[in-house]
Amino acid sequence: MTQNLDLTDIQGNIIKAYGAYDFNKARYLFMRIDDADKGRKFVGSITTKVTSAVRWVNDAAKGVVKPLATTNIAFTYAGLKALELPRASLRGFPEEFSMGMRKRKDILGDDGPSDPENWDKIWQEKVHIWISINGQNIDAVIERYDWVLEQIQKSDGGVKLLTGHRGENGEEDLPYQDASILYDAAGNPTAKEHFGYTDGIGDPVFEGQTNIPGRVIGRGKLTEEGKWKPLATGEFILGHVDEAMEYPQTAPSPDLLSRNGTYMVYRKLHQNVGSFNRFLDEQSKIYPGSKEMLAAKFSGRWRDNGAPVVNAPDDESKKAWDAKFAEADFSGKKRMLTDFTFNQDIEGAKCPLSAHIRRINPRGSLEYGVKDAYDTPGALVNRRRILRRGLPYGAVKDPARDDGNHGIIFMALNADIKRQFEFVQQQWINYANDFREGNDKEVLLGNHDAERPGKVVLQVEPGSGKPPHFVSNIPRLVETRGGDYFFVPSITALKMIAGGIIDPT
Amino acid sequence: MATRSGNATALTVLSPIKHGTVGGTSYADIIRERCLRLPIHERSPLSKVPNTYLARLFILDDVFYESLPGNDSVFNFSDIFSFFSDQARRNALPKKDHLKSKYLVFSSNFYGDLDEYLAGMWDNWAYMDGGVQRDVRYIWEYCVAFDEVTDRDGFISYMKRCQLDASLFFNGSTDDSLQEQLKSLYLKQELTKFAVTYQGRSATEIQQAFRLFIERVQPENLSGPSWTPGQSAP
Numbered sequence: 133m134t135q136n137l138d139l140t141d142i143q144g145n146i147i148k149a150y151g152a153y154d155f156n157k158a159r160y161l162f163m164r165i166d167d168a169d170k171g172r173k174f175v176g177s178i179t180t181k182v183t184s185a186v187r188w189v190n191d192a193a194k195g196v197v198k199p200l201a202t203t204n205i206a207f208t209y210a211g212l213k214a215l216e217l218p219r220a221s222l223r224g225f226p227e228e229f230s231m232g233m234r235k236r237k238d239i240l241g242d243d244g245p246s247d248p249e250n251w252d253k254i255w256q257e258k259v260h261i262w263i264s265i266n267g268q269n270i271d272a273v274i275e276r277y278d279w280v281l282e283q284i285q286k287s288d289g290g291v292k293l294l295t296g297h298r299g300e301n302g303e304e305d306l307p308y309q310d311a312s313i314l315y316d317a318a319g320n321p322t323a324k325e326h327f328g329y330t331d332g333i334g335d336p337v338f339e340g341q342t343n344i345p346g347r348v349i350g351r352g353k354l355t356e357e358g359k360w361k362p363l364a365t366g367e368f369i370l371g372h373v374d375e376a377m378e379y380p381q382t383a384p385s386p387d388l389l390s391r392n393g394t395y396m397v398y399r400k401l402h403q404n405v406g407s408f409n410r411f412l413d414e415q416s417k418i419y420p421g422s423k424e425m426l427a428a429k430f431s432g433r434w435r436d437n438g439a440p441v442v443n444a445p446d447d448e449s450k451k452a453w454d455a456k457f458a459e460a461d462f463s464g465k466k467r468m469l470t471d472f473t474f475n476q477d478i479e480g481a482k483c484p485l486s487a488h489i490r491r492i493n494p495r496g497s498l499e500y501g502v503k504d505a506y507d508t509p510g511a512l513v514n515r516r517r518i519l520r521r522g523l524p525y526g527a528v529k530d531p532a533r534d535d536g537n538h539g540i541i542f543m544a545l546n547a548d549i550k551r552q553f554e555f556v557q558q559q560w561i562n563y564a565n566d567f568r569e570g571n572d573k574e575v576l577l578g579n580h581d582a583e584r585p586g587k588v589v590l591q592v593e594p595g596s597g598k599p600p601h602f603v604s605n606i607p608r609l610v611e612t613r614g615g616d617y618f619f620v621p622s623i624t625a626l627k628m629i630a631g632g633i634i635d636p637t
Numbered sequence: 638m639a640t641r642s643g644n645a646t647a648l649t650v651l652s653p654i655k656h657g658t659v660g661g662t663s664y665a666d667i668i669r670e671r672c673l674r675l676p677i678h679e680r681s682p683l684s685k686v687p688n689t690y691l692a693r694l695f696i697l698d699d700v701f702y703e704s705l706p707g708n709d710s711v712f713n714f715s716d717i718f719s720f721f722s723d724q725a726r727r728n729a730l731p732k733k734d735h736l737k738s739k740y741l742v743f744s745s746n747f748y749g750d751l752d753e754y755l756a757g758m759w760d761n762w763a764y765m766d767g768g769v770q771r772d773v774r775y776i777w778e779y780c781v782a783f784d785e786v787t788d789r790d791g792f793i794s795y796m797k798r799c800q801l802d803a804s805l806f807f808n809g810s811t812d813d814s815l816q817e818q819l820k821s822l823y824l825k826q827e828l829t830k831f832a833v834t835y836q837g838r839s840a841t842e843i844q845q846a847f848r849l850f851i852e853r854v855q856p857e858n859l860s861g862p863s864w865t866p867g868q869s870a871p
Contacts, residue, residue, distance in 0.1 A: 418837045584871075587833060604833040 135365055135372070137340035139185040141622045142392045145204040145264065146369065146545055147185035147341065149332060149521055151313060155202065155266035156321055157273045158311040158523050160398075160541065161280060162254060162294045163261040165214040169632075170290020171260075172215055176630030177283045178205050178263065181276075182623060187342065200272035203280075204264045205626065206396050206618035208232060211260030215629055217389075220636040224384030225619070228550045229395060233616045239554055241562040241579035246612035252400065253304055254296030255614040261291070262398060262618050277308070298537050298613065300526060309400065311523035311541045323438075325524050326403045326538050327576070327609075329431050330438035333469050334493065336517040338363040340372075346463060350470030353510040354496040358473075368519055369394050370547055375514045380547040385636040389629075392622035397518075397544040397553045399615035400525070401577075404534040407607045415603055422447050426603075429590055430575040432489035440472045440489075445482035475501065475509075479591045485567040486588035491560045491574040493517065498566060512566070518552050519545040539613065549617055573606075580606045640803045643812040645690070646751055647803040650743040650796050651697065652780040664779035665739040669696045671776055674766055677867075682764040682773070683745075684867025687757045688815045692745035694776065699736050741780055748814045755793040819864040820856075826871060827854050 371391030
């Protein structure tokens, strides 16, 4: 039997990247619970509007139609404690979740400007609840936001909306974090982020999702035969079997509390746009290729259309790729963006070993071309995948400056924060032993040191007679401005939390 | 026996610690405290002992008791017997054992000959503890029969008497002397800096700069410039 997911029980943000469903705007709210009883009632009222993962239909008579706004909710460990979950249930949560993101700073590399003491003020507060509203337009977001405020009001002091988000105009005390897709000069929606890259192309595909044959290429797991299969559900949703053919060990009891839930990493990542532009300009002066080609080498994809650099490694081949892309139909285009491995590029001559997409998803290349080095080519990769959600925030007012309030609200979903998100951040972004690149950090996200700026090597084809290219003086391009670890319960679990009837015995 | 792998040696020394106390603290705990106070990195006494790749000291309080795993094959008889009698299960368990004394364990992976290495320990082990200069005798002071050690030869034969053969030695280092390894690391780092600085320049310019570079880094000179043993930052 194939896996069927309880889509009506799973929160929608786990299965859907709302941005891909025309939800262009989002607002994130954080709350503190001051009274357990009132807090549980509040959770109950929010639950009535929580968006599930159910497939939307066009005809309301046949099912659920796409709403104008969605609502999702998640909790920190402190939040679950404040809601008086039984101690035996709390004990079942993994250590990194109960510690929270601040205390994991050494593992995450949140130092210097990314140190928690430099985060937005809200992160000095006791954050218990996260609520996200995604809207097809800002009015729909505001309408739902007002509704949430009403519920807070009704909690009669039981729940407090926390302030302290940095805003566009120098505000330091906003009660919410807004996010939005970016628009081009003509006002058309784009899939870009502030450095100009096309984002969110290759999210993992796992068992139970719909239309798998159409989406699994380049996004699932690589088999020995070179085919793609969906990853195990348990890598992303608790209560389901994972890639080790086990139930995730991170699930607290009772089963109904954890099943169909997952963990979410929320991070506000500020982008130093001025530094990025200066760095790219400076480095492209000494680079034997165009500026855009160098930018593509940093991320592994070309900025304009996301073309994978492994299939379009230089300016010349990019032209040919573009021509083919222009002629391809919708599914052909999707395939060109995701259907690739690094197996024909073990040295990293096309896609550098320190490029963003190669570091976060090496696609079986950690076998280093040794066929059957492991049971499966993805043996070192399949348990390190994360679902990425989130949107850009803020606007770049002056592309020559770093300050201001603009970046990405990064959200990662996984069944095991330590094994998946934290591992990728610590071992693959901020360290490179697995990539045989010493301690070179990933170009864009690495926590490069101002005192000892980073470097990476852009390799060349062995035997080509060309020298490798060194990219040096890499400044800190992305800084953490806040975040925490959250538990995203199923809708059943939300109802049980609200009812105060979680019983682990 | 695999105490040696190429030019590398795995040394394991177990020195029994005397029974007894000083001012209410056992000898074993005094040694443990002295070990915990050892300075690290460049100031570690081990950084002064020539050719030490990696070494450590700890106190072995007792041996661990390993019970039988619940199920180590398709089924195991003791489990089935235990259905009838717990005595049957207990009889099938391994005997419990204890050490007669606590041991100071010193284990080191180093380059070269054992006698030379131990002589190097006697001659060079030096550090400050609480403002007082200490040598290697300070750590071993309360080990059984160590009071008979009065000179370098005595130390070498003492350590060799306490030595355990390594049965499985994986050398996590290259087969070169420590000096050569440190020099290689230094050269690798300096060469990277050179490549970054001069990439894209003309062949003549690079050649000239390279000549100066070689003069500065002196690849053949192992004693310097180089990394120092125990160095913790570039």
